[in-house]
Amino acid sequence: MTLEALARVKRADAVYFVVTNPATEAWIKRLKPSAVSLEDCYAEGRHRAHTYRDMADRILDAVRAGKQVCAVFYGHPGVFVRPSHDAIRRARREGFRATMLPGVSAEACLFADLGVNPGRAGCQSFEATDFLVFRRRFDPGSALILWQVGVLGEASVRKGMTASPDRLRVLTNVLRRHYPSSHPVTIYEAAQFPFCDPHIKRVRLARLPEQKILPTMTLYVPPRPSRVRDRRALRWLIGEIRGANGATGAKGATGAGAKSAGGAGGANR
Numbered sequence: 403m404t405l406e407a408l409a410r411v412k413r414a415d416a417v418y419f420v421v422t423n424p425a426t427e428a429w430i431k432r433l434k435p436s437a438v439s440l441e442d443c444y445a446e447g448r449h450r451a452h453t454y455r456d457m458a459d460r461i462l463d464a465v466r467a468g469k470q471v472c473a474v475f476y477g478h479p480g481v482f483v484r485p486s487h488d489a490i491r492r493a494r495r496e497g498f499r500a501t502m503l504p505g506v507s508a509e510a511c512l513f514a515d516l517g518v519n520p521g522r523a524g525c526q527s528f529e530a531t532d533f534l535v536f537r538r539r540f541d542p543g544s545a546l547i548l549w550q551v552g553v554l555g556e557a558s559v560r561k562g563m564t565a566s567p568d569r570l571r572v573l574t575n576v577l578r579r580h581y582p583s584s585h586p587v588t589i590y591e592a593a594q595f596p597f598c599d600p601h602i603k604r605v606r607l608a609r610l611p612e613q614k615i616l617p618t619m620t621l622y623v624p625p626r627p628s629r630v631r632d633r634r635a636l637r638w639l640i641g642e643i644r645g646a647n648g649a650t651g652a653k654g655a656t657g658a659g660a661k662s663a664g665g666a667g668g669a670n671r
Contacts, residue, residue: 407474407503408433414472416464420457420485421476422618423594430474437474440485449557450484457485458492465498477592478507482529482549508620509547511592515600516622518545523625530554530621534573542580542626548573551589552617565615574610581626583608588622589615 403411411417411430417437419430430437443456464471473479479486480502493500509527513520524544530551532538540546553559554569577587584606591601605613607623615621 403474403505404503407505410472410503411437411474413470415469416471417474418457418461418464418471419474421474425595426476440473444559446560447558450559451557454484454488458488461485461489462492462496465493465500466496475505478505478510479503481507481509508549508592511600512547512590512620512622515592515602516588516590518622518624520545530573531556534576540580545625546623548621548623550617551621552615552619559617563617565613567611570611570613570615574607577607577610577623581607581623585626586624588624589613589619590622591616591619 411433414434417430417434418440419427419437420440421427421430427439440457440460443453443460445453461471461473473486473489475483475486477483486502490500490502512518518525524541525547526540526544527547527549528538528540530548531554533548534554551570551573552565553563554565554573556563577585586604587607587610589601589603589605593600601619603613610621
């Protein structure tokens with residue numbers, strides 16, 4: 403949590419939170435003893451859309467009551483957190499001031515833990531079910547991140563659930579159209595505490611259906627070394643650079659000559 407977010411929690415009249423472990427809940431309670439968990443919005447087999455709507459409703463009820471409200475979500479509050487976006491959008495529509503403060507996302511942790519530089523080959527990010535259902539187009543020459551693989555094709559979350567091997571097999575078959583079976587993939591989960599290690603398991607793509615993948619885990623697929631240069635674009639870019647350098651050099655020479663002439667004229671005086 404950033405210092406700015408910490409200050410907002412302390413100043414708020416009402417604090418609501420959704421976290422993944424008792425230690426974080428206890429820490430929030432120390433900051434704000436009156437803080438209320440939204441965990442009870444979840445229910446076995448309940449559709450996630452209904453759960454998220456109830457969370458947003460409870461946040462807005464406090465806002466309408468005239469309170470300064472702060473809602474705390476694990477990770478980044480805007481990344482795969484529907485109730486935060488819903489609550490802010492609805493609050494603004496009703497004339498209330500609402501803002502979102504950034505946090506450290508799972509993606510930021512992934513870049514650090516796996517040593518991934520997204521600026522090197524690019525990076526694409528999709529929710530796993532969305533990736534399959536809508537046949538998302540992507541570039542195998544760039545990194546691919548698939549979120550919520552552990553709930554692939556699921557409308558609700560159950561305790562102890564893991565990804566269905568049959569559904570993972572469907573995902574694997576789709577990926578094998580673009581990568582060889584031996585292509586390495588990483589099953590990743592960020593560490594929840596500073597003294598813990600992240601979960602990092604590297605396997606061949608063909609073995610993905612055999613893996614135990616929890617709802618909190620992410621699939622990282624490194625780029626396939628298949629980038630092809632666009633020679634026409636490259637020639638154009640080189641020409642632009644050379645043209646710019648030539649113009650700069652000519653301008654510099656003219657300026658130097660004018661300065662020399664001026665100096666000489668001054669000497670003649």
